[in-house]
Amino acid sequence: MSRFLPAPVKGVLAVLCIVLNTLWLFPILMVFAVIKLLIPTPSVRKGCTIVLNRIAWFWIGFNNVLADVLHNIEWDVRGAEGLSREHWYFVTCNHQSWADIPAIQHVLNSRIPLLKFFLKQQLIWVPLLGVAWWALDFPFMQRHTKEQIARRPELKGKDIEATRAACEKFRYTPVTIFNFMEGTRLTPAKHQSQDSPHKHLLRPRAGGTAFVLEAMGESLHTMLDVTIVYPDGKSGIWDYLCGRIQRIVVDIRTREIPHRFLGMDYENNREIRADFQRWVSQIWEEKDALIDELKQPD
Numbered sequence: 001m002s003r004f005l006p007a008p009v010k011g012v013l014a015v016l017c018i019v020l021n022t023l024w025l026f027p028i029l030m031v032f033a034v035i036k037l038l039i040p041t042p043s044v045r046k047g048c049t050i051v052l053n054r055i056a057w058f059w060i061g062f063n064n065v066l067a068d069v070l071h072n073i074e075w076d077v078r079g080a081e082g083l084s085r086e087h088w089y090f091v092t093c094n095h096q097s098w099a100d101i102p103a104i105q106h107v108l109n110s111r112i113p114l115l116k117f118f119l120k121q122q123l124i125w126v127p128l129l130g131v132a133w134w135a136l137d138f139p140f141m142q143r144h145t146k147e148q149i150a151r152r153p154e155l156k157g158k159d160i161e162a163t164r165a166a167c168e169k170f171r172y173t174p175v176t177i178f179n180f181m182e183g184t185r186l187t188p189a190k191h192q193s194q195d196s197p198h199k200h201l202l203r204p205r206a207g208g209t210a211f212v213l214e215a216m217g218e219s220l221h222t223m224l225d226v227t228i229v230y231p232d233g234k235s236g237i238w239d240y241l242c243g244r245i246q247r248i249v250v251d252i253r254t255r256e257i258p259h260r261f262l263g264m265d266y267e268n269n270r271e272i273r274a275d276f277q278r279w280v281s282q283i284w285e286e287k288d289a290l291i292d293e294l295k296q297p298d
Contacts, residue, residue, distance in 0.1 A: 007242035007244055008242060010071070010241070010242050010243045011242035011243075013070065014066060014067075014070055014241040014242075015241060017062075017066055018063060018066070021059060021062050021063070022059070025055055025058070025059055026132075028055060029055050029056075029132055029135070030128065030132065032048045032051050032052050032055075033131050033134070033135030034131070035048055036048035036049070036052070036135050037131065037134075037135070048135070049137060049173075052135050052136055053114050053136065056114055056136055057109065057110075057114060060105045061109060063102060063105070063106075064102075064106045064109060067102070067106060067240075070243055071243035071245075072243065072246070073245060073246065073247065073248055074246060074247040074248070075106070075107070075248055075250070076247065076248065076249040077107055077252070078249070078251045078252065079251055079252035079253055079254065080107065080108075080111060080250075080252050082254070083108075083111040083112050083224075083252075083254075084111075085111070085112055085113055085174065086174055087112065087113075087174055087222065088113075088170070088174050088175055088220050088222065089113070089175075089176045089177070089220070089222050089223070089224050090179070090212060090213070090216075090222070090223045090257070091104070091108070091112075091176055091178045091223070091226060092178075092179055092181045092209065092223065092224075092225060092226065093178075093180060093225075093227070094180075094182065094186070094200070094201055094226075094227055094228060094287060094291070095180040095182050095185050095186060095202075096185060096186050096228065096235045097185060097235045097236050097237055098185075098236075099230075099235055099236060099240035100180075100228055100235075102237075102240060103248055103250065104178075104226060104250070107252075108176075108224075112176050112224070113174045113175050113176045114136070114175075115176050116136065116138050116139065116175060116176060116178065117138055117178055117179070118138075118139050118140075118163075118177065118179065118208075118211070119133060119138050119139070119141070120140070120141065121140045121141060137169060137170075137175070139163065139167050139170075139215075141211065141215070163211070164215050164216075167215055167216050167219070170216060171218060171219055175219070177212055177216065177220065179208055179209060181204040181205060181206075181209055181284075182201065182202040182203070182204060183202075183205040183208065184202065186200075186202055198284060198285070198288040199292065200288050200291040201287060201288050201291070203284075204280050204281070204283075204284045206276055206277045206280045207266065209280065210261075210264065210266035210273075211266070213257065213261050213262055213263070213264065214263060214265070214266055217262030217263030218262070221256060221257055222254060222255070222256060222257065223254075223256075223257050224253070224254060224255075225252070225253040225254075225283060225287065226250065226251070226253075227249075227250070227251040227287055227294065228248065228249070228250055229248075229249040229251075229291055229295055230245055230248060231249060231294075231295065231297075232244075232246050232247060249294050251290060251294060255283070260272065260275070261279070264276065
């Protein structure tokens with residue numbers, strides 16, 4: 001019956017359910033986060049991490065069921081065969097709106113390890129959320145500017161060393177690192193200001209991806225190149241919550257990351273930097289052509 005409700009009513013109902021789900025799960029998450037923080041023994045931290053990841057998985061799973069109950073989205077998922085929750089992945093995707101994140105979570109939540117984002121070190125001080133991100137093992141990265149390194153040469157290389165140390169736990173526990181390679185959502189204004197050579201995409205920012213591969217090169221070997229298309233033309237998060245999006249195409253290409261890019265020195269090695277940028281550009285050219293193909297009517 002909910003599918004016959006007016007779209008704004010379904011949107012409000014979806015938001016209310018998500019908020020209520022968050023309000024009862026967040027205190028439980030914080031209890032285990034505090035235990036993990038105050039009792040730093042390996043066994044306690046490992047046990048807390050298992051529970052915390054399960055809470056996050058349940059939160060996403062509830063949102064997915066909610067979307068299925070409230071809405072009538074036709075999911076066209078391609079290339080998800082063979083994915084495993086016991087494997088390490090780096091995931092990237094074209095970015096059109098905040099609806100991309102729940103769409104990706106809907107497709108990948110039970111197929112691969114929990115998606116995690118690299119966060120700036122300063123975000124650990126955000127009230128409540130900082131502790132939650134830390135407890136869920138979201139990797140916090142430290143980046144020093146060229147000006148800071150010029151003033152203090154001893155800082156050179158410290159950022160990547162600190163991030164590698166933070167990611168040490170991922171050597172033994174499968175993880176999925178997620179990053180929008182465009183760095184921001186696609187809009188006509190941004191596309192024009194960038195003078196993007198792509199029809200459907202902004203220019204990719206290779207530096208952020210390179211930093212992830214430099215820090216986690218020993219663990220990450222596989223990229224999931226995800227392409228999302230909304231054939232109806234509606235792609236906003238409110239459209240998603242209201243059920244106005246009728247069909248979502250999610251194409252997943254599994255790519256082995258070339259060995260030369262794992263643990264690379266992107267900042268200081270000009271040759272490897274140019275090589276990596278060429279590799280990323282080729283992926284983006286293929287993605288742009290794929291979006292053209294996926295937008296064609298069946």
